Amino acid sequence: MNFIPVVYGVLNILLVLGLAPLYITVVKKVKARVQGRRGPRIIQGYLNLAKLFKKEVIYSEYASFISRLAPYASLSILLVAALMVPLVWVPDLEPVTGNIIVFLYLLVAGRLLLALLGLDAASSFGGMGSSREMSLSAIIEPVTVLVFAALAFVMGSLSIPEMFRHAALESPSWSPTILLLCISLFILIIVETGRIPVDNPETHLELTMVHEGMLLDTSGRNLALFELSHGVKQVLLMALLINILVPAGLMFEFSVPALIIGCILFLLKGTVLSIGIGLFESSFAKMRFFQIPNLFMIAFFFSILTIFIEVMI
Amino acid sequence: MSEIFLFILLLYALAGIVPLCIRKKRIWEISSLIMGVGGLLLVVSCLFAALHNYSIPVLKISISALYPVTLGIDRLSAVYSVLLGILTVAVSMYTPGYLDRMHGDRRKYLVSSLIPLFLVSMLLVIFSQTLIAFLIFWEIMAILSFFLVLTEYEEARTRYAAIFYLAMTQLSTVFIFFGIILLRLITGSFAYPDKVSGSDVLIPVSFFCLFIGIAIKSGVIPFHKWLTHAHPAAPSPVSALMSGMMISTALYALVRVLTRFYETDISWGYVMLVFGCLTAVLGVMYALKEQDLKGLLAYSSIDNTGVVLIGLSLWVIFASYGQLDIATMALVGAIFHSVSHGIFKGLLFLTAGSVCQAAHTRNIDELGGILVRMPSTGLLFFIGILSISAIPPFSGFIGELLIYQALIGGLMSLDPYAQVVMIIALALFGLTGALTVTTFVKAFGLTFLALPRSSGAENARETPFFMVAGPAVLAGMSIVLGVCAYHILGIFGYPGLMPDLSTVAVLLLITTCLVYGAVYAGASQKTKISRTWDCGMHAPGSMNEYTGSGFTEPVVRFFSPVFRTKITVSKQYHDSFQCLFRTGEAGIYLMKFFEECLYLPVARGIDRYAGYVSGLQNGSVDRYVLYVFLMVIALIIVLGWSS
Numbered sequence: 001m002n003f004i005p006v007v008y009g010v011l012n013i014l015l016v017l018g019l020a021p022l023y024i025t026v027v028k029k030v031k032a033r034v035q036g037r038r039g040p041r042i043i044q045g046y047l048n049l050a051k052l053f054k055k056e057v058i059y060s061e062y063a064s065f066i067s068r069l070a071p072y073a074s075l076s077i078l079l080v081a082a083l084m085v086p087l088v089w090v091p092d093l094e095p096v097t098g099n100i101i102v103f104l105y106l107l108v109a110g111r112l113l114l115a116l117l118g119l120d121a122a123s124s125f126g127g128m129g130s131s132r133e134m135s136l137s138a139i140i141e142p143v144t145v146l147v148f149a150a151l152a153f154v155m156g157s158l159s160i161p162e163m164f165r166h167a168a169l170e171s172p173s174w175s176p177t178i179l180l181l182c183i184s185l186f187i188l189i190i191v192e193t194g195r196i197p198v199d200n201p202e203t204h205l206e207l208t209m210v211h212e213g214m215l216l217d218t219s220g221r222n223l224a225l226f227e228l229s230h231g232v233k234q235v236l237l238m239a240l241l242i243n244i245l246v247p248a249g250l251m252f253e254f255s256v257p258a259l260i261i262g263c264i265l266f267l268l269k270g271t272v273l274s275i276g277i278g279l280f281e282s283s284f285a286k287m288r289f290f291q292i293p294n295l296f297m298i299a300f301f302f303s304i305l306t307i308f309i310e311v312m313i
Numbered sequence: 314m315s316e317i318f319l320f321i322l323l324l325y326a327l328a329g330i331v332p333l334c335i336r337k338k339r340i341w342e343i344s345s346l347i348m349g350v351g352g353l354l355l356v357v358s359c360l361f362a363a364l365h366n367y368s369i370p371v372l373k374i375s376i377s378a379l380y381p382v383t384l385g386i387d388r389l390s391a392v393y394s395v396l397l398g399i400l401t402v403a404v405s406m407y408t409p410g411y412l413d414r415m416h417g418d419r420r421k422y423l424v425s426s427l428i429p430l431f432l433v434s435m436l437l438v439i440f441s442q443t444l445i446a447f448l449i450f451w452e453i454m455a456i457l458s459f460f461l462v463l464t465e466y467e468e469a470r471t472r473y474a475a476i477f478y479l480a481m482t483q484l485s486t487v488f489i490f491f492g493i494i495l496l497r498l499i500t501g502s503f504a505y506p507d508k509v510s511g512s513d514v515l516i517p518v519s520f521f522c523l524f525i526g527i528a529i530k531s532g533v534i535p536f537h538k539w540l541t542h543a544h545p546a547a548p549s550p551v552s553a554l555m556s557g558m559m560i561s562t563a564l565y566a567l568v569r570v571l572t573r574f575y576e577t578d579i580s581w582g583y584v585m586l587v588f589g590c591l592t593a594v595l596g597v598m599y600a601l602k603e604q605d606l607k608g609l610l611a612y613s614s615i616d617n618t619g620v621v622l623i624g625l626s627l628w629v630i631f632a633s634y635g636q637l638d639i640a641t642m643a644l645v646g647a648i649f650h651s652v653s654h655g656i657f658k659g660l661l662f663l664t665a666g667s668v669c670q671a672a673h674t675r676n677i678d679e680l681g682g683i684l685v686r687m688p689s690t691g692l693l694f695f696i697g698i699l700s701i702s703a704i705p706p707f708s709g710f711i712g713e714l715l716i717y718q719a720l721i722g723g724l725m726s727l728d729p730y731a732q733v734v735m736i737i738a739l740a741l742f743g744l745t746g747a748l749t750v751t752t753f754v755k756a757f758g759l760t761f762l763a764l765p766r767s768s769g770a771e772n773a774r775e776t777p778f779f780m781v782a783g784p785a786v787l788a789g790m791s792i793v794l795g796v797c798a799y800h801i802l803g804i805f806g807y808p809g810l811m812p813d814l815s816t817v818a819v820l821l822l823i824t825t826c827l828v829y830g831a832v833y834a835g836a837s838q839k840t841k842i843s844r845t846w847d848c849g850m851h852a853p854g855s856m857n858e859y860t861g862s863g864f865t866e867p868v869v870r871f872f873s874p875v876f877r878t879k880i881t882v883s884k885q886y887h888d889s890f891q892c893l894f895r896t897g898e899a900g901i902y903l904m905k906f907f908e909e910c911l912y913l914p915v916a917r918g919i920d921r922y923a924g925y926v927s928g929l930q931n932g933s934v935d936r937y938v939l940y941v942f943l944m945v946i947a948l949i950i951v952l953g954w955s956s
Contacts, residue, residue: 053832056839062764064684064691072832076824080817097812101717102705105746109704112750119758119859121845122682127859130758134751135867141747142740149721149739158721217845221836225828290870300740307724307736 004254008091009083015263016082016239020231021045023238023274027195030278045231052224060121060217070117071218071225074110078232081106085236086243088262089251090161090168098159100148107192110229111137118214129213132289136198136210139293140191143300147184150303151244154181154310160240168247178245180306185241187299189277193234196281198292235270242269315370317358318386318440324351325433332426341412341425345405348429352401355394355436363391364804370442381503382446388805389572390439392648393565396655397439399790400558401432407663407783408550410776414670415548424464424548431457431554435562444493445503447566451489455482455530458559461551462543474542481539485529492522496574505569510576520581523570530563532615533622534592535907541599544611545675549666552607556614557659564621564651571625572644582629586734589626590741593619597748598875601755601868602903604861605675606665609756610658613701616745617654621647623742624716627723636726642810643719645802650712653794657700657709660787664694667780668760671773677756677861682765686773689781691761696788698753700795703746706814706821708794713746714811748868755864764855877904 025045032039041047059067084098084106111133118130154177155163167178191198194211209216215226243250249265251258287295328348332340370385386394408428412421434457437450459482463475493503496519500506509516529536544552571577596615603609624647631640667690668683669675684691700707705714720742723735765771775781794801799813869876884897929940 053836056837056841058841058843058845060845061842062682062685064762065688066684066762072825072828076821076828079824079828080820083820097814097817099714099812101714102812102814102817105703105705105710105714108702108746108750109699112699112702112704112754115754116758116762119754120762122763122855122858123845124857124859127763127864130754131859131864132867134754134864135871138744138747138751138868139871142743145717145743145746146736146740149724149736152721153724156725158718219845220839221832224836225832289867293871304736307732 002093004091005093007254008086008089011089011259012085012087013079013082015087015266016079016232016235017228019087019267019270020228020235021049023234023270024227024231026271026274027278027281030275031282034279034282049224049228052227053221055220057218057220057222060123062122063120063217066113066116066120067218067222070113070120071222074113075225075229075232077106077110077113078229078236081110082232082236084160085239086161086164086250087235087239088249088266089254089259090164091254098161100152100158100160100163103160104144104148107233108137108141110233114214114226117218121217123217125209125213125216129210129216132210133214136191136292139296140188143184143296143303144188144192146300146303146307147181147188150181150184150306150310153307154178155244164243164247164250165252167244168250168252177306177309180302180309182241182245184299184302184306185237185244186280187295189234189237189241190280191296192237193230195277197284197287197295200286238270238273239266242266242273317354318384321351321355321358322433322436324348324354325429325436328429329426329433332422336422339409339413341421342409344425344429345409348432349402349405351429352398352405355398355401359386359391359394359398362386363388363395379503380445381443382449383442383504384437384440384446385442386440389565389568389648392652393439393561394436396561396652397432397436397558399786400554400655400659403659403663403783403786404428404550404554405783406779406786407553407666410780411548411550411666411670420464424461424551427457427461428550428554431461431551432558435558438562439565442505443503444496444505448486448489448493451566452486454559454562455486458482458551458555461555462547464548464551465546468546470542471546474539474546478539478543481529481536485526488522488526488529490526492519492526495519495522506574508576509574516575517578517581520570520575521584523574524567524581524585527563527567527570528588531560531567531618532592532596533588533618534595534615535911537592537596537615538907538912540615541603541608541611544614544662545605545607549607549662549669552611552666553659553662556611556662557655560614560618561651561655564618564647567622567625568644568648571629577629577632579630579633582626582633583734585622585626585629586738589619589622589624590738591619592616592622593745594741594748595875597745597752598872601748601752601865602876604677606669606677606680606756606760607662607675609677609752610661610665613749613752614654614658616749617650617658617701620713620716620742620745621651621654623647623738624650624712624719627716627719630731631719631723634727634731636723639719639722639726641807642715642722645807645810646712646715646719649715649798649802650709653700653708653712653791656787656794657697657707657791660693660784660791661697661701663780663784663787664690664697667776667784668694668773671776672767673769674767677759679767680760680765680770681763681855681858682761682770683773684761686765686770687775690776690784693781693784693788694757694761696791698757700791702750702753706795706798706818708791708798711795711798711811711814713742716742718811751865751868755861759859759861759864763858766855766858766860877906878902879904 022045025040025042029039081103084103115130115134118126151163152158155166157163199210215223218226246269249262251262324347328344331344366388373383412425415421434450434454438447438454441447441450459475459479462478465471495515496506497503499509499513499515532540544556547555593616596612596619600609600612600616603612624643627643628640631643671687672680700709703710703713720735720739724732796815796818799811799815802810879902882899885895887893887895
């Protein structure tokens with residue numbers, strides 16, 4: 001029995017879970033600072049989760065098993081997805097396949113559950129949220145597929161750990177194609193995690209809500225689980241971008257000092273990226289819902305351009 | 314070994330004849346039992362044949378030496394026969410309960426006898442080893458399914474659907490017939506040809522005749538329109554078979570034609586790819602818009618046909634580039650997807666049938682809240698939508714994964730022009746996947762969740778045990794096929810085409826347990842059932858909910874160039890200056906593009922032509938004598954000329 005995959009899996013999941021609330025708070029903090037407010041404390045994300053876990057859950061009287069199942073399933077699907085994206089340690093033996101299409105469809109599975117949850121409690125807000133979420137997903141999905149295909153094309157493999165390995169070994173990883181890809185990936189992060197030009201996770205206004213609309217009827221530990229899985233999703237997508245753009249600090253052979261250095265480096269890189277996301281969010285206004293496809297077209301265009309550049313060179 | 318297949322054929326035929334001869338009450342239960350046993354035997358024996366890669370001649374009869382009818386089984390037909398067997402078992406468990414709740418006694422006998430006969434005709438199509446046998450059984454299959462569609466003939470919509478279906482299916486037979494005649498001319502025999510090649514212009518013509526014939530049967534756009542009329546109109550077990558098995562039979566024929574009959578040409582692949590992408594994307598877009606639950610499933614069958622077609626076309630393209638690894642991946646993906654589509658679409662149609670029967674409506678906007686009332690059916694439908702939405706590790710994901718891998722693999726290894734094509738195909742394929750998820754969130758969410766929106770849905774009750782057990786077999790199969798896909802492909806001799814999803818399944822189970830355990834240990838377990846968010850209204854009713862049309866409105870808006878709307882205004886005035894408005898009507902309709910721009914003009918043209926022709930035959934004897942006279946003169950002239 002080889003324990004390396006198990007150790008890797010546990011480490012990776014713990015790291016992802018630990019970082020998830022932090023990055024969300026960092027983004028909030030940056031936005032508050034830009035608006036001239038002080039913003040929440042850095043540990044506020046953890047405190048919020050702890051508070052939610054202590055509260056009681058209220059189910060709608062019309063709710064079915066979907067409302068009871070979705071919070072747990074949603075988090076565990078994302079944790080399985082987390083096994084596919086190594087944060088700091090790329091082991092030789094993956095505990096689970098790192099295939100990027102499986103990763104993509106695990107994200108889809110999470111989204112499907114969330115959309116059903118929105119419909120479950122028979123409120124019109126939930127319906128609105130899931131309708132919008134599914135509409136957005138219908139147009140972002142071809143883009144995501146192309147971005148991932150371009151990624152696979154540039155890195156020469158469908159497996160995410162293999163991509164990271166390739167990125168780390170290629171000494172100047174700043175080729176134009178990689179930069180273009182990273183723009184597309186950045187837009188993906190913005191859209192997938194419901195950030196500002198697309199969606200505003202902070203408000204419960206009818207005009208802006210997509211993600212929050214679906215969660216309006218959840219409470220207590222269920223809400224905490226959803227918040228956590230939202231954070232996990234954000235960390236995973238960020239890790240995808242970070243480890244391809246700046247793979248420095250990635251560890252291929254296990255050693256404790258390298259692990260610690262890797263963790264600290266990832267923490268820093270992630271914080272920088274979160275600050276970037278916060279600044280990006282602050283400099284945009286919420287887009288009108290039906291204008292959002294324009295944003296996606298940028299990502300679409302860049303990923304096709306990437307493939308063309310790679311083909312022609 | 315061949316005796317057992319004869320025995321199975323006999324069992325099916327017996328199941329078909331029993332209800333016709335013995336008019337006892339509930340005789341259809343006995344018939345279904347015989348059919349179920351036949352199905353079970355078929356699954357076992359065909360699995361055996363498929364695993365050991367046997368080629369068994371089943372039966373050889375010749376009507377005359379010129380028209381040999383030979384039946385046989387090889388690995389490809391064995392795989393599709395297994396699908397047929399599984400569907401037989403499920404349908405035979407489901408049908409008696411469904412028939413009990415149907416009205417009209419004579420109809421029940423007929424349906425219960427036609428279903429096994431329909432099944433056996435499809436089995437014979439799959440078993441056929443000569444072109445003439447294929448044609449005969451293909452036609453029998455078409456006629457039997459026409460009668461099955463016509464079951465509820467009192468409704469005008471059903472009659473319209475059946476006639477539409479008859480016209481289309483006969484058109485399909487005409488094309489198949491031409492294709493077969495041309496193949497006979499090329500090869501000189503009715504035996505299945507082996508890798509016909511050459512520069513003869515008849516070869517591509519015969520291929521495209523066969524392709525169009527098969528395309529009509531499997532619902533490739535623009536020949537798809539009959540599906541969405543016929544599948545909702547037929548009784549649910551029949552729609553499950555038509556959508557699950559008949560489409561697969563047609564696709565089986567396409568696989569057979571492509572892999573065996575011809576030395577394929579790359580241009581065929583591109584033509585098929587265009588058809589495939591068009592079918593997949595438009596099929597799912599129409600499905601998204603559909604409010605009729607069974608109509609939605611029918612449109613989604615069209616979409617899945619498109620997916621399979623994309624896989625097959627990739628096989629043709631990559632094979633002509635010499636990329637045999639990727640080509641195999643695409644072919645295996647296409648076959649896997651068509652088989653798993655048969656299973657999960659059967660599941661969805663059967664459970665949707667239960668819902669429609671219990672709630673007395675097929676309109677999604679009038680359903681809702683069914684999950685609480687019919688929990689087992691709802692759970693099975695849920696498994697069905699997970700499978701069809703390609704959620705790993707359910708069976709629908711495997712085919713799509715293989716095709717994705719083939720597309721991305723093609724991106725890496727072809728020449729630039731082909732790469733551009735692959736990029737477009739990839740984007741369209743991704744779009745199809747996303748829209749499928751949206752469609753089935755709508756189908757499940759609005760049918761099963763929230764509050765009922767009509768009294769029928771309010772009073773829906775769970776169906777009897779066997780009507781749940783039948784679909785449950787299919788749900789189980791779709792999980793097993795998905796989780797064990799890696800091992801199944803390994804057994805069939807294609808190891809390593811795809812990542813092993815059984816670990817994903819196990820890990821999903823483990824993490825769910827861990828998450829649940831951790832939350833159970835660490836978090837508050839207080840739970841209250843109350844009203845969550847009622848927007849300040851005192852009694853939120855089902856009127857506040859989202860409806861199906863509301864749910865899909867944003868997507869329709871995003872893709873407004875595809876969903877063409879038509880605005881009609883008709884006004885009447887009191888005076889001739891059009892000043893005093895009297896009455897009028899206005900409406901906004903979603904245009905049925907293919908029906909209005911393709912089918913109806915053709916139908917009108919034929920109608921007009923038929924009008925002229927029928928004028929010739931007016932029943933007066935002297936007119937006919939004139940025709941004979943003119944004919945004789947014409948013959949004299951022509952014969953005199955030639956001699």
